Amino acid sequence: ETGVTQTPRHLVMGMTNKKSLKCEQHLGHNAMYWYKQSAKKPLELMFVYSLEERVENNSVPSRFSPECPNSSHLFLHLHTLQPEDSALYLCASSHDQGQARSGYTFGSGTRLTVV
Amino acid sequence: GENVEQHPSTLSVQEGDSAVIKCTYSDSASNYFPWYKQELGKGPQLIIDIRSNVGEKKDQRIAVTLNKTAKHFSLHITETQPEDSAVYFCAATDSGGYQKVTFGTGTKLQVIP
Numbered sequence: 001e002t003g004v005t006q007t008p009r010h011l012v013m014g015m016t017n018k019k020s021l022k023c024e025q026h027l028g029h030n031a032m033y034w035y036k037q038s039a040k041k042p043l044e045l046m047f048v049y050s051l052e053e054r055v056e057n058n059s060v061p062s063r064f065s066p067e068c069p070n071s072s073h074l075f076l077h078l079h080t081l082q083p084e085d086s087a088l089y090l091c092a093s094s095h096d097q098g099q100a101r102s103g104y105t106f107g108s109g110t111r112l113t114v115v
Numbered sequence: 116g117e118n119v120e121q122h123p124s125t126l127s128v129q130e131g132d133s134a135v136i137k138c139t140y141s142d143s144a145s146n147y148f149p150w151y152k153q154e155l156g157k158g159p160q161l162i163i164d165i166r167s168n169v170g171e172k173k174d175q176r177i178a179v180t181l182n183k184t185a186k187h188f189s190l191h192i193t194e195t196q197p198e199d200s201a202v203y204f205c206a207a208t209d210s211g212g213y214q215k216v217t218f219g220t221g222t223k224l225q226v227i228p
Binding site: 102109 | 160161219221
């Protein structure tokens with residue numbers, strides 16, 4: 001257990017479904033991130049929240065919608081996904097925006113399969 | 116923007132041997148270089164990092180070296196053990212206000228008992 005908890009661990013959804021991924025951290029970190037991990041590709045940054053404010057949206061399709069209600073929780077709402085969105089979605093947190101102070105703490109990820 | 120290249124993509128070593136993974140970066144403004152280890156079914160875990168004002172850092176069997184002039188940094192694992200088998204990622208962080216992070220594509224290390 002790293003201190004960053006993601007649920008669910010696995011998710012299979014149809015292209016017309018709506019689902020949400022949840023991330024929770026109680027490390028006292030001020031920044032939280034969503035990353036997408038696909039086979040043979042570098043980790044892709046999707047969203048960054050610093051002190052509950054979105055500071056980065058890396059040209060992510062609107063079918064992905066993040067929400068950060070407080071500094072401990074982060075959600076990723078999914079709707080009308082495509083099969084190519086199947087991947088491991090990782091949540092991370094850090095003391096401050098960026099990681100120059102102490103790196104990221106990652107959760108174990110949600111393995112998403114879109115059918 | 117920053118570009119990080121990582122080699123090799125796969126590496127097999129005998130238990131007890133050393134393993135070396137190399138990364139190059141393009142942005143001379145990058146000043147923080149972490150390494151992450153990702154075991155099967157888990158997220159990446161920070162194992163060691165180095166800042167641009169340091170040339171080498173060691174933590175037990177793991178060491179990282181940085182050559183700012185050549186813009187490359189390397190991870191060295193000595194006396195490898197089966198539990199070192201994992202995917203290793205390097206990353207570079209720039210010094211701008213946002214501190215953008217760029218990851219390498221990963222190296223799958225297999226330690227053969």
